[in-house]
Amino acid sequence: MDVDIFLEGDKVLTHHILIPATTGRGKSNLTSCMLWNCLEKDYCGTLVLDPHDEYYGRNKIGLKDHKKKNNLVYYTPKNVPAGCKTLKINLKVIKPQHFNGVVDWTDAQKEALSAYYRKYGATWIESIILEKPVEGFSEATLAVIKRRLLQLLDLSFRENQLFCNGAFDLQAGITIVKDICNELESSKIVIIDTSNFSGAVEILIGSLIATEILNKYKSYKIEGTLKEKPVISIVLEEAPRVLGKEVLEKGSNIFSTIAREGRKFKVGLMAITQLPSLIPRQILANMNTKIILGVEMQPERQAIIESASQDLSNDSRTIASLDIGEALISSNFTKFAIPIKIPLFEDLVKINSSKNNKIKKDFSGVA
């Protein structure tokens, strides 16, 4: 049946979405189509951590071709297209808690990080690298922390001076996290190109923004202004990196916090994965909408079926045989599981992209 299917976007996004699929079944196409649609909606702001730099469309068709591209903000660390933003994050905005789920620190190392933060405040990372004194920790512990921070944050240390080689900076990027949060609150889609980073750095950046936005939304709830704010959705590729059982056994992180309690504060996750079975059942059950693309492996299908909103116990083979672009939606916000056909993103763009209206531009003031 060629019938358009609609779900209530704000509810669905707040209550988290899971997109499980085997490679090549159209996860990126589906996500691109959903983001394309979100660009027109003022009830949601979306943060996209993009490890493959595929959604903006730097050298191909992408979200940049949308007629409402003013609602799209693209941050990238290298070869920044004119008008887009350079991803620069000031070291001063990082706090020890942002490393939760990013780096496996020992208890002694965690205590040392906290001690530096207490003593040196915003300049704590610089202080560790410059070997400023903090008592009560062995030299070996501090040396390991220093080495790991240098490597993770792409810093170098020569002649007692700190140099920033990558996205983390001593001078620039002091307002970036606040800027991104403001953009999300203005219902924009913010894409962060993390293709040049290790997984750990990508998660650190996501963690910085997610922590700030969740805290802001918590304060809006206390103030009573949360109703006026758009839903915030965070797109997480390879979600088990932060929501996996193994990761969470070592301690919670901001993404697991959002998965647990984000919906109370209108902050949701859009978790994309090939391996849903790695995500604890409790979190899977919290993902109230599942857009299931083709999943070949039985244990993965089982994990989805067991946590679905509808009884899909007879649909295991159907899920395995879903072709590229076909999906099954199971959601608390639909009365039954619905099979859908997802349009090809390129076709969607062709139908809806902007036409260039030639308006005479004004350059007054230039002689």
Added chain:
Amino acid sequence: MKFAHLADCHIGSWRDPKLRDISTKAFTKAVDLCVEKNIDFILISGDLFNTSLPNIDSLKETVLKLKELKDKNIPVYIIAGSHDFSPSGKTMLDVLENAGLFVNVAKGEVIDNKLKLNFTIDKKTGAKITGLLGKKGSLEKSYYKDLVREPLETEDGYKIFMFHSAITEFKPDDLEKMDSQPLSLLPKNFNYYAGGHPHYVFNKNEKDFGIIAYPGPLFPNNFRELEKLGNGGFYIVEDDKLEWQPIQIYNTYKIDIDCNHKSIEEVEEEFLKEIQDKEFIDTIVTIRLQGILKSGKPSDINFKEIFNKFYEKGAYFVMKNTNKLTTKEFEEIKIEKNSVEDIEESLIKEHLGQIKVKDLDIIKEEKLTKELINILNQERKEGERVTDFEKRINGEIEKVLEGL
């Protein structure tokens, strides 16, 4: 090559009679220092004047100094800033340029609806200078979006780009809400980017670009800047090494009193402690009071007497800010916005989309509203007849509406 980089002189900005000529004095001092240091040329990155048509006294002093520079063969290169730009083109900058006192380097031509900038070459040093003006509300952003970059980026020689915009990636924390544009809109491969507009001192050697610098204002432009910066200054650049030259006209002294849970008497006592054993000769004193008084009203504080005590000790000028001072005797008022611009910005955003006009989307509406506010915000100039003033304003409004 040795040049000076000034910005945001805001000549004529202070309204109080005792401070009215302070920005002119700062400009005079900066020019004298440039002459003394044998500068090859001077860059002024926007907002030389606080308005497009400055008052005659400030203008007279400024012209004298510019003439002195011309006579000494020290060229001055400028761009218009958000304060001294006029959409109608009626700006004193044009008059002074026509008189040969400086060169506005924002020169170019429009080809296929794109802006191609030309270089102005400094005869003495061969430096190639170009740039773009600043407009209120960062409206110059559209110029950058339609800029032909390739010839600018591939031109060889020592190149300077003058601009009057905040750069998003380099904004300081306290200017978080300031309109800004991304770094990527600046053309690459210049040796020096002479910035103006955000009032803070900053320089950074940025990969793929060059040295990007903001010297801050020549003299603080309002109460908050006096508190934060104390004094202004400018950069002297020699062989890509920057030296910031402070311009001290008066000393500044900042007093910040937390009035929470204090009575009027306790607040006044704090003042006495501040004044005790201190001299304030030739000093501008800023007093900020904040918090909730446990009793009495802010107006009960005898500021006249307190101010007199500072003046007795030689203070040049005393000013106070009680915006964040309230009392338990009144209902608490929450002040969310810090400046007129912030309040305007939030009110505009709040009311967008309420009037439906064909082909006017929210982005265009916001831009149009800001432009109209800026035009209607202008005051009648000294000696300007009412009919001329109305004609000028109507002309500017028509020009903006024609662009729809």
